[in-house]
Amino acid sequence: MPLRIMMWNAQHFDNQGDNPSVAYREKLAFLRHCLTQREVDILALFETGKTGDLNERLVIELSNSFSLVAGSLQEDGKKKSTTLGTLVFARNELAGDFEKVTEYVLSGTEQRSAILIRHIRTGFGFAFYHANSSYLAPGNILDTVGFIVRNLETLKLSALKFFGGDLNYDARESYKEIKTTLFGSSEPDNPYSKRYAVGSHVLTKLVPEGPGYTHASIRSAHRIVPPTEEQRAFERSELSQGRRPRLIIRLRRVWIATVRTLDYAYVEDIAQWTAECNAAVDRRAEDIERNSGPVRMAFGARMRSDHFPVFYTHNA
16 A cells, blocks of 8 residues: 655744644644645654744644654754754554654764654655755755665664655755665674675655645845836936936835745655645735735645645555
8 A cells, every 4th residue: 555745844833832823823724734635644744843842732733643753852963053843743543653763873974863764564764854954955965865874774774765855955956866885794793894885775866746846935026117108208208308307217026936846855666656746826916015925825725834745655
């Protein structure tokens, strides 16, 4: 039967008290709406712990359908101020089939660790990663995948099947595949014995189908509004009478939406995988003076995040 994964960077979906904020309530309503549109077995949410507290309220809110498998206040980053928390859930009927990989240790080159879960029966590993938003992201992704693969035995994993999340680097420019060479030794207990290549582990980039983007940033800017033909005629009339015409060109504030693909994955056996992102940016109202800019939508519902949810299906 297929395995279905949903990932969403909800942005500051933090733990709440007895009176949750409007933003929290709207994000929870949107999340529940998405979960009615697609069947989901594993749910990974990013930016759920900025406050330093596990989002216990959200765990309770989802408990009728999902159980927490792995939760993190911080992703054990080198810079604690850059870590924002991740929660990974499994559908209640499958929760007993998965467990958190607790042996994971941040390598010397990583900025943040991945959140790893293990499928108990097969030993397959699924990694969820929130990359730092910087030019270092591609190298950090490569290092993190390599570190996990080289330590599969220590982590009690038979293979790394999935590595995905908010990778914070546009998919058009990222690696097509990540290949890690595996080494062995004739004397495993001797650290000075000669090592040799015994194989490789390959993960291939999986970009979701859909509108061609998974992230939309919206900002305001000034745009030059050229004079109308009537205004140009007035200028010519003023000049013909020897008068200096007034400056007619004016500035107008508008909304600008910039879209990118930042949420995708690297998978083993890519022929067995599909991915989908239902996303739209409603551009009909762009005039900031009317206080109505472009709106991010998914499955017909308005969304309060720059990132759209992405759905992955493993068909084997």
